Amino acid sequence: MRFAIDTYQLIPSPLLKTRPETKTISQIDSLPHIPLQPSFSFNHELQRYLSGKQLLLEELPFPLKEIQEHYQNGYLIYRKALIQNGRQKECLRCGTKDHRWFSTFPCARCGENCVYCRQCLMMGRVSSCTPLISWVGPLPEIEGSVKDQELLQWTGTLSAGQQHASNAVVHATRQQTELLVWAVCGAGKTEVLFKGIEQALHQGGRVCIATPRTDVVLELTPRIKAVFPDIEVASLYGGSEDRHKYSRLTIATTHQLLRFYQAFDTVIVDEVDAFPYSVDSTLQFAVQQARKTGSTMIYLTATPSSTWQRECRQGKREFVTIPARYHRKPLPVPKFVWCGNWGKKLANKALPDNFVHWVKKRIEKNKQALIFAPKIASMELILPLLRNYHPNIEAVHAEDPHRKEKVNSMRNKEILILLTTTILERGVTFPNIDVAVLGAEDSIFTESALVQIAGRAGRSAQFPNGEVTFFHYGKTEAMVLAQKQIVSMNKEGYKKGLLDE
Amino acid sequence: MKLFSDEYCLICHGIRTPVISWTSLLLGTEEQLVCEECQNKFKSLSGERCGICSRVLEVDYRKEELCYDCIRWGQDSTWSGTLTQNKSLYEYNDFLKEVIAKYKYRGDYTLVRAFTSRIKEELTSLSFDALTPIPLSQERLYERGFNQAEALITEAGFRPTHLLTRIHTEKQSKKSRSDRIHLPQVFQVDGESAFSLEEKTILLVDDIYTTGSTLRHAAKVLLEHGAKSVSSFTLAR
Ligand SMILES: [Zn+2]
Ligand SMILES: [Zn+2]
Ligand SMILES: [Zn+2]
Ligand SMILES: [Zn+2]
Numbered sequence: 001m002r003f004a005i006d007t008y009q010l011i012p013s014p015l016l017k018t019r020p021e022t023k024t025i026s027q028i029d030s031l032p033h034i035p036l037q038p039s040f041s042f043n044h045e046l047q048r049y050l051s052g053k054q055l056l057l058e059e060l061p062f063p064l065k066e067i068q069e070h071y072q073n074g075y076l077i078y079r080k081a082l083i084q085n086g087r088q089k090e091c092l093r094c095g096t097k098d099h100r101w102f103s104t105f106p107c108a109r110c111g112e113n114c115v116y117c118r119q120c121l122m123m124g125r126v127s128s129c130t131p132l133i134s135w136v137g138p139l140p141e142i143e144g145s146v147k148d149q150e151l152l153q154w155t156g157t158l159s160a161g162q163q164h165a166s167n168a169v170v171h172a173t174r175q176q177t178e179l180l181v182w183a184v185c186g187a188g189k190t191e192v193l194f195k196g197i198e199q200a201l202h203q204g205g206r207v208c209i210a211t212p213r214t215d216v217v218l219e220l221t222p223r224i225k226a227v228f229p230d231i232e233v234a235s236l237y238g239g240s241e242d243r244h245k246y247s248r249l250t251i252a253t254t255h256q257l258l259r260f261y262q263a264f265d266t267v268i269v270d271e272v273d274a275f276p277y278s279v280d281s282t283l284q285f286a287v288q289q290a291r292k293t294g295s296t297m298i299y300l301t302a303t304p305s306s307t308w309q310r311e312c313r314q315g316k317r318e319f320v321t322i323p324a325r326y327h328r329k330p331l332p333v334p335k336f337v338w339c340g341n342w343g344k345k346l347a348n349k350a351l352p353d354n355f356v357h358w359v360k361k362r363i364e365k366n367k368q369a370l371i372f373a374p375k376i377a378s379m380e381l382i383l384p385l386l387r388n389y390h391p392n393i394e395a396v397h398a399e400d401p402h403r404k405e406k407v408n409s410m411r412n413k414e415i416l417i418l419l420t421t422t423i424l425e426r427g428v429t430f431p432n433i434d435v436a437v438l439g440a441e442d443s444i445f446t447e448s449a450l451v452q453i454a455g456r457a458g459r460s461a462q463f464p465n466g467e468v469t470f471f472h473y474g475k476t477e478a479m480v481l482a483q484k485q486i487v488s489m490n491k492e493g494y495k496k497g498l499l500d501e
Numbered sequence: 502m503k504l505f506s507d508e509y510c511l512i513c514h515g516i517r518t519p520v521i522s523w524t525s526l527l528l529g530t531e532e533q534l535v536c537e538e539c540q541n542k543f544k545s546l547s548g549e550r551c552g553i554c555s556r557v558l559e560v561d562y563r564k565e566e567l568c569y570d571c572i573r574w575g576q577d578s579t580w581s582g583t584l585t586q587n588k589s590l591y592e593y594n595d596f597l598k599e600v601i602a603k604y605k606y607r608g609d610y611t612l613v614r615a616f617t618s619r620i621k622e623e624l625t626s627l628s629f630d631a632l633t634p635i636p637l638s639q640e641r642l643y644e645r646g647f648n649q650a651e652a653l654i655t656e657a658g659f660r661p662t663h664l665l666t667r668i669h670t671e672k673q674s675k676k677s678r679s680d681r682i683h684l685p686q687v688f689q690v691d692g693e694s695a696f697s698l699e700e701k702t703i704l705l706v707d708d709i710y711t712t713g714s715t716l717r718h719a720a721k722v723l724l725e726h727g728a729k730s731v732s733s734f735t736l737a738r
Contacts, residue, residue: 100508100509103609104610104611105646105647105652106647114646116610118609118611121603125607127646
């Protein structure tokens with residue numbers, strides 16, 4: 001779309017009656033600022049739709065004329081979506097600057113060669129001539145009072161470690177600062193948020209829990225709804241129906257945050273380390289866009305990146321740890337077992353002897369186990385070999401159409417050993433299992449992935465022990481760091497009296 | 502030499518393992534944009550095919566060298582002979598369906614480059630006086646930002662001749678086959694076009710040949726305005 005530029009305002013070309021000079025929004029150096037006209041009677045539906053958002057024209061079911069009226073009266077703004085400084089292009093919706101994500105096309109909307117962003121294409125294409133539209137008028141009222149009310153309906157109790165972290169979260173929320181909650185796998189990190197969320201709601205702000213994975217949004221939504229029964233919760237993921245809800249509490253995939261702009265007073269990012277948040281700077285950008293300036297930021301993770309760990313040690317990052325599981329038993333420490341060139345063996349349809357021995361022992365004891373392999377291809381070679389020892393062995397990977405069924409069968413103990421790629425490294429818990437990695441030296445097994453994998457064992461209070469073994473063909477730094485991290489968490493747990501002797 | 506300049510696959514964004522084809526070795530100009538894995542998911546149409554529409558012929562869905570669909574079109578006096586022949590590059594399998602959807606509905610224009618060298622090859626081997634893309638309505642063109650059929654022509658280095666405009670804007674896909682066949686005219690010859698159709702061979706271009714009704718509607722109008730013959734070329738069949 002093109003705009004004519006008046007000294008005071010932009011006018012979209014479809015609304016022009018004469019034919020003045022027009023430009024695309026990215027060609028306009030400084031966009032005019034229009035002061036709010038308090039006497040204008042604005043559309044409340046549009047207000048609810050657009051507050052805290054950055055949307056495309058085609059995402060707004062309102063006539064262009066009405067949108068323009070709100071713009072002219074200072075209730076909404078048109079922003080550039082894509083800018084170019086010399087050869088450097090930047091998408092202002094997703095923050096991408098990497099040239100490989102940009103392309104051009106002869107655009108029928110502006111009649112020029114338009115640059116567009118391929119990185120965030122699935123959220124609707126933004127190009128040089130696309131205006132991003134945001135609300136800048138008064139914010140909508142949300143029904144129901146939250147001040148001075150008990151909002152949290154939860155009768156559970158926190159472990160000493162959880163309580164400590166919960167207090168820190170409440171404190172950070174009061175001070176509107178940043179905090180990292182570093183909680184070991186199985187610490188019970190969700191409960192740690194409850195008081196902080198209530199505090200944030202009492203302060204009258206909007207709260208967002210963002211996580212990279214849709215699974216987590218789906219799992220978290222009913223839990224949060226159950227403990228905050230009087231608060232409307234919007235649950236956002238690709239294809240969700242809550243897309244236009246303006247609510248106090250939002251649970252969203254980090255991807256969905258691309259549609260938000262300066263919306264939240266508190267943002268909680270769960271599993272900061274999980275793919276794709278840690279690898280995808282886009283989603284980190286989205287989190288920054290979605291929060292208001294001066295908002296509270298809580299990060300939750302079991303496995304912070306090495307940079308973050310260093311920042312914690314150097315006192316550059318506020319953090320709190322929960323070094324122990326709620327059942328007060330130490331984390332299983334992974335054992336390293338050298339297994340030779342397993343890849344070569346596999347090519348000859350054989351498995352390393354010590355690995356086979358490990359498997360046979362689980363079969364004898366009838367103990368369930370998870371075995372991680374670096375690639376789908378190697379997993380497919382291992383499976384038939386293992387089945388020689390026991391029929392109830394299955395394999396599952398990310399694109400497996402029967403993924404859910406297989407995980408369920410494992411839960412119901414219909415499968416003895418489940419072979420998997422890294423997809424089961426987080427989230428999924430089975431009560432009483434041993435864990436092995438074959439080929440732990442593979443680069444796919446990062447420090448964080450290995451800590452998560454080890455964290456699958458010993459999860460339940462009934463069976464707090466589980467063996468974790470990394471079969472490898474050459475120890476890696478990631479393996480050593482993962483083991484070190486687990487050992488040091490246990491040490492801290494003992495020191496703080498969070499673990500039973 | 503622009504061999505392997507991009508590190509990433511145009512389609513899956515994965516790191517590419519360069520495929521060294523004979524053409525790239527011999528000519529040294531073939532730019533590889535798509536990784537081997539993605540490239541292998543495109544299935545060229547092969548085997549015995551319908552003499553008119555290029556459909557791969559199945560035993561129980563043919564009569565001599567034609568498929569039943571084309572026989573049915575041929576039996577209808579309104580449509581008989583409208584489309585001389587259709588050529589298509591690839592089987593419209595799930596993968597291509599996904600790629601085309603991303604290309605035209607999500608508007609990922611640059612995906613067209615995955616096909617341009619094959620299109621160029623194919624168009625060079627065909628003879629025509631004009632390459633005419635199936636047009637979009639004004640609203641749809643604005644909505645998508647580009648005409649996906651036209652881009653197949655221009656990106657392969659050819660010049661499109663716009664001969665048609667759309668009369669009907671309703672979604673075709675929601676209608677049954679018989680509705681589509683008996684629909685009043687969908688296209689009209691563009692009054693502003695300076696091109697004389699008299700005695701001309703026209704090659705229509707579209708992204709997909711589904712039932713062939715869109716292309717036959719377009720062909721019919723062109724024939725009525727004097728074209729000698731009308732054939733078509735599509736990416737998928
Ligand atoms: Zn973008
Ligand atoms: Zn444009
Ligand atoms: Zn690819
Ligand atoms: Zn046919």
